[in-house]
Amino acid sequence: MDMDPFIDWAIEMLQFGYDTPQLLILAGLPKPTSFFETIPYVKGALNELRQEQRADDPAIVRLTGYIKEIAQDKDIEENLGELYVCYYGAYDKYYLLLDFFLLYLAWYSLMNSYSDDQNYWPGAKSENIRNIVVQRAKLWLEENNAFLKTVVA
Template identity: 40%
Template sequence: MKFSDLTYKIVAFSEIENFNSDDCIDWAYEMLLLEYHSENLLILAGISKPSQFFEVKEYLKKTLQELNIKILGKDDAILSYSTYYIKKIAASENIEQNLKLIHTFCQDNDNTTIVFDFSRLYWAWDDFKNGEEYTHYWENANRHTIRQIIIEFAKDWLSKNKKEIEHITL
């Protein structure tokens, strides 16, 4: 059976500061649409937004247990959480916003090595947005190519990390 892409974020909740509890509600709803069923999944999907994490945490834990989905530890959580946004970038979805979210996540987690190049790409794009003609953050990039470079880099990253991602996915 297919899982919601939000699963990449959800299984990392225990390791992510300022985790967005509304993502848990969206995830539960998507999982119901994918024909997953459990008592706590129904409760979780029915919680009103905006929510507070303390409201959803226990239902989320119980739902993951009922669906036999493991909660990830630090390194796997970082890989999984990042994969969610990198998949969006590779699909050309909200590239700038998703790149910024990875960059912020990287900064919050002490420049996590596995996704640090996305911070470099963020800084390069920022240079070009601020009128720079050159950036030292990414060789051979310019304001006309940076968007495509980011998309291609995301696709390459997913390909290079495919085995690790498969290992943590359900």
């Protein structure tokens, strides 16, 4: 997976006035960079920026609905696909969805190959990917509970 767009994103975020330690490190990584070198800084920067997600964004309500359905083990592949499309189309805006983007790529890779090799989510195999996705959705809802109370009834 090409991680260079995340470096570009970090540079843009700094230009927009955001300034966090993980964002600075990410922006300073040399290109081309590897997934495994970059992803900890991407996740760290996203965690630092979490409070910046706009609560008045109407799309957050819809996106949270997909995550809630995944957490309830409903239509996982379909809901994960919706989150993937939203993230892929606007990763600079919906950075809270990074894990679901990566989980979709892992799911797709595992379901469309004859091996359990994928580079998107550590430890994910065809026999456990569904459980990993459901557990991550539950954890995401817990981690964002305070934020979601201001957005979703």
